Amino acid sequence: MKKIQKNVKIGKNCKIEAFAFIPEGATIEDKVFIGPHACFTNDKLPRATNKNGSLKTEKDWSVAKTFVKERASIGANATILCGITIGKNSIVGAGSVVTKNVPDNSIVAGNPAKIIGKVSHGSLHPAVRRSARYRHRQTAGWRRRQNRACAGRSRSTP
Numbered sequence: 001m002k003k004i005q006k007n008v009k010i011g012k013n014c015k016i017e018a019f020a021f022i023p024e025g026a027t028i029e030d031k032v033f034i035g036p037h038a039c040f041t042n043d044k045l046p047r048a049t050n051k052n053g054s055l056k057t058e059k060d061w062s063v064a065k066t067f068v069k070e071r072a073s074i075g076a077n078a079t080i081l082c083g084i085t086i087g088k089n090s091i092v093g094a095g096s097v098v099t100k101n102v103p104d105n106s107i108v109a110g111n112p113a114k115i116i117g118k119v120s121h122g123s124l125h126p127a128v129r130r131s132a133r134y135r136h137r138q139t140a141g142w143r144r145r146q147n148r149a150c151a152g153r154s155r156s157t158p
Contacts, residue, residue: 006063007063009071024065025082035076035094040066042082069104089119 003021003096004010010022011030017050018036022028025042042063064082068074072086075094086092093109093116102108107117 011025018074023063026068028065028068029070029072031071033073034068035074035078037077038074038080040080040082044082060069071100091119 002016002018004016005022005024007024008022010016011028011032012034013030014034016022016034017038020034020036020038022034022040022131023042026040027055028034040077043061045061047056047118050060064081067081067085068080068092068155069086069088071089072091074080074092077095078092079097080092081087081097084098084101085105086098087104087107090102091107092098092102092113095111096109096113098108098124099112102113103115105119106115107119108114109116118141126156
C-alpha cells in the first residue's frame with residue numbers, strides 16, 4: 001500500500017515501492033525509483049494547533065515543494081524533508097535523512113545525508129571505492145600482507 005496524496009506529480013516509468021508516503025507538493029520526474037517506506041514531508045514547521053489552541057486547517061499552512069529529478073533513486077526508509085531538490089541521476093541511501101539539496105549524479109547517505117560519492121555514466125564503481133566498507137577491505141588486505149611479510153621474522157618476548 002502506497003500513500004500518494006492529491007496534487008502530486010509523477011513522471012513516466014517510475015517505480016514506487018510499498019508503504020512509500022508522498023504528500024502534496026512533491027514532483028517526481030521520469031524514471032525515478034522510490035524504495036519501500038520512503039517518506040517525504042511538506043511542512044517546514046508542523047504543528048497540530050495554532051497559537052490560540054484551535055486546530056490547524058489547510059488555510060493555516062503552506063505546502064513546501066520538493067522535487068526529485070529524472071533517474072534519481074531513493075532507498076528504503078529514507079526521509080526527504082520538504083523544500084529540497086534531489087538531483088538528476090542521484091542516489092539516496094537507505095535510512096538517510098535528506099535535509100539539503102542533493103546535486104546531480106551524487107550519492108548521499110546518513111543522518112543528515114552527506115555526499116559519499118558520485119555516479120559516473122550510471123555506474124556505482126567510483127562510489128564503491130569511496131565507501132567505508134571498501135576502505136576497510138583495503139585496510140584489512142594491507143594488514144594481511146604485512147602479517148605475511150613479518151611471519152618469517154623472529155619476535156622477542158619480554
